[in-house]
Amino acid sequence: MGYSFDLDDVLFLRSAAGHAVVAELSALPLTGKSRLNDVAVARRQVGERFAAAALETAVLRRKAESKLDGGGDWLFTDSALQQATASVVARHRAQRLAGRDVHDVTCSIGADLAAVAGIANRCVGSDLDRVRLHMAGHNLAAAGRDAVLVEADALRPVTRDTVVVADPARRDEGGRRRWNPADLVPPLDELVDVYAGRDLVVKCAPGLDFAAVPDEAEAEVVSLDGQVREAALWFGSLADPTARRRASVLRSDGTAWTVTDAEPDDCPAEDVREWIIDPDGAVVRAGLVRHYAARHGLAQLDPRIAYLTGDEPPPGVRAFRVLEHGRFNEKALRTMLRRHEVGRLEILVRGVDVDPDALRRRLKPKGAQEASVVITRVGDQAVAHLCRAERT
Structure with missing residues (x-):
């Protein structure tokens, strides 16, 4: 705590x-x-x-040093730091708010507000926690940002004609994450009702139940350096009218790309080719594996599984060059490892009930080579693919 x-x-x-x-x-x-x-x-x-x-x-x-730019001079509570948006992600989200008047109705210690205040017109931050408001005042000054800070309830609007930003609490008193939109504080449906007709963006946990997301919202799942960080729900003119789901993949080096459900999703299921590609978690979580595959000319190993295959992997991903593959059983896999002199083994599993650590102990790999084995369901069979992981 x-x-x-x-x-x-x-x-x-x-x-x-x-x-x-x-x-x-x-x-x-x-x-x-x-x-x-x-x-x-x-x-x-x-x-x-x-x-x-x-x-x-x-x-x-x-x-905070690895999460927030300038965080070495900020004030936090432990729970506020846990929920604070990483600076790279906050700046990405703030881009849609450039030049607007913005009200962050759950500003906490000011992590999102600092990013928005750098490119918005005018900013207001409010919160019911007086301690966090005072911390936000310090943090904004440390970041060289300016905003009006007000003690106010997020469900009782105190501004008009502003874009509304909300980051409902996602942990209960026991520290457990909240996945159901109705369990957020304040609840998602109440936020949507109170700010009906307003441009609104609500930050949510990536494990949000998307079936409960209002039809008028655009849901964006964001990852940073391969780790899924958040979902953002966009309403009003902030939402992309052509897409209901978006995956945004960010890197700390400044590179970024997105894929949406407005793109084609023609993606066949085929036998494994030269490479296996494990799509970024944001793509998987947003349900856009087929759209991503279609963009890059890839195929699925199985329509129910997120692993993709192709003759050439997309740039900037960790892909697996297939050395050998066959129906999965431990005896055959052990023989395969000996044939390739594999001693250091990474095991990835999807769609098959296998404990990677327990399997590695039973296989007892010995040799000078390093490899990865991708075990996945293909049709009604479990298949093991011995691979060499490479960064493309």
Whole structure:
């Protein structure tokens, strides 16, 4: 759950003394093993009252460095940092809001607001959590951004003629993720009703039940560096009128591409070719495997399975060059591994009830070569494909 900050903590942390103390504590190891010593140092530096707040801030800033640009100077709560949008993803989403007046009705510590304020016309941020609002004020200033901050309920509109951005809470008090739109805080259907007729974007967990998404929304699934990060639901003029589902694949190096259900999905099921391609998770989660395959001239190994095959993989993906394949059984696979002198083995499984770790222990691969085996259902059979993974 993390430390529970109060307003006095935030005021201290925003002061020159608080800034200096956190900077000193940030030089400590801040590991589980060093915890007792780190706490003792914090108490000597700042006293009992603010030691926990200062030490927690140092820990959270270290966690934020790989997620948020400039996060090393920000203020967080543990749960707010977990839910905060990675800067690359936040900037991607903000692109549709360029030049608009924007109201982030669940602004929390300001991660999304900082990205939007860089390209929007005017920005308002609101939240019911006064501590997070004060943190947002600090974070926006640290990012060189400007926005009006208001304490307000997301379900009681306080602006007109603005684009509305909402990021409902997706964890309950026990830390479990919320997948059902009705379990979000505030619930998705209430947000849609309150802001009916307004341009609205709602950030959701990628495990959202898309069957519950309103028909008028465009659902976008976003991944970053191969990891699915979020779903965004776009309403009003923000939604693409030609597409209901979109996958956006982002990389930290700035490259990005998208695929939508407005594209052709002519994709045959064929025998394995030279390569096996495992589509990005955003493509799979958005249900756009066939559209992605059609774009790149690929085929499915089986209509029910997300693995694709082709003579040449798309650029920028981790693909698997097929060395040998055959009906899956452990004896045949063990012989295959010996024939190729495989000692280091990656096992990928889809559509077959196989535990990769347990299978690897039973196979006991020995040899100087490294390989991957893709085990998947093809028709009514389980097939093993021995491959060499390559980055294209």
